[in-house]
Amino acid sequence: GAGVSQSPSNKVTEKGKDVELRCDPISGHTALYWYRQSLGQGLEFLIYFQGNSAPDKSGLPSDRFSAERTGGSVSTLTIQRTQQEDSAVYLCASSYRGTGMDGYTFGSGTRLTVV
Amino acid sequence: EDQVTQSPEALRLQEGESSSLNCSYTVSGLRGLFWYRQDPGKGPEFLFTLYSAGEEKEKERLKATLTKKESFLHITAPKPEDSATYLCAVCEDSSYKLIFGSGTRLLVRP
Numbered sequence: 001g002a003g004v005s006q007s008p009s010n011k012v013t014e015k016g017k018d019v020e021l022r023c024d025p026i027s028g029h030t031a032l033y034w035y036r037q038s039l040g041q042g043l044e045f046l047i048y049f050q051g052n053s054a055p056d057k058s059g060l061p062s063d064r065f066s067a068e069r070t071g072g073s074v075s076t077l078t079i080q081r082t083q084q085e086d087s088a089v090y091l092c093a094s095s096y097r098g099t100g101m102d103g104y105t106f107g108s109g110t111r112l113t114v115v
Numbered sequence: 116e117d118q119v120t121q122s123p124e125a126l127r128l129q130e131g132e133s134s135s136l137n138c139s140y141t142v143s144g145l146r147g148l149f150w151y152r153q154d155p156g157k158g159p160e161f162l163f164t165l166y167s168a169g170e171e172k173e174k175e176r177l178k179a180t181l182t183k184k185e186s187f188l189h190i191t192a193p194k195p196e197d198s199a200t201y202l203c204a205v206c207e208d209s210s211y212k213l214i215f216g217s218g219t220r221l222l223v224r225p
Contacts, residue, residue: 031211042119042202042215056212091158103149104213106158
C-alpha cells in the first residue's frame with residue numbers, strides 16, 4: 001500500500017481482556033518495528049522484525065506481550081490480560097532496509113485505552 | 116546508558132520569528148541522528164537523517180545541524196502550519212533501533 005496501515009485506530013478494552021493490534025507495512029519493506037508512545041513520553045521500542053523473524057524482542061515489557069509477522073508482511077501485536085499501564089499509542093513502522101537508516105515510515109497508530 | 120534529551124519541552128513562536136530546537140545525545144557510537152515531525156493523532160513523519168558531525172540538511176524552512184554531542188533544528192520564519200511536535204532520535208552503531216527523545220511541542224501563532 002501507499003503507507004503503513006494500522007488497525008484499529010482506537011481500542012477501548014476492559015482490564016484483563018486480550019487485544020490484537022494489526023500493522024500492514026508498505027509493500028516491499030522487509031523491516032517492521034513496533035513502538036509504544038505513552039502520554040508525554042518519547043517512543044519506546046518494543047520489537048523488530050526482519051522478514052518473518054524477530055531478531056530483537058528486548059523491548060517487550062512482559063510476557064503478556066507477543067508479536068508475529070506472516071508472509072513478510074502483516075504483523076500482529078497481542079497483549080494478553082491487559083492492565084491499565086498498557087494504555088498508550090502503539091505505533092508500527094516499516095523500512096526498506098533492515099538498518100532503518102533510510103528513515104522509518106510510521107503508521108498513525110492504535111490508541112489503546114484499558115479501563 | 117544511551118540518552119536523548121530535547122529542549123525546550125514546548126516553544127511558542129510568533130509567525131516569522133525564527134528559533135532553534137535542541138537535541139542532546141549520549142551514545143557510544145552514532146550511526147545516525149533522525150528528526151521527525153508528529154502532528155496530533157498521527158505517526159511521526161520522517162524529516163532528516165544526519166550521519167556525522169558538521170553535516171547539515173535543509174527542507175523548506177527547516178535546517179538540521181549535527182555536532183558530536185547535539186543536533187539543532189533551526190526553523191526560519193515559521194508559519195502556523197509548522198506547529199507540531201518535533202522528535203529527535205539516534206541510532207547507535209551496529210543497531211537498528213531508534214532511541215527517541217520526548218520531543219519539543221512547537222506552536223506558531225499567526
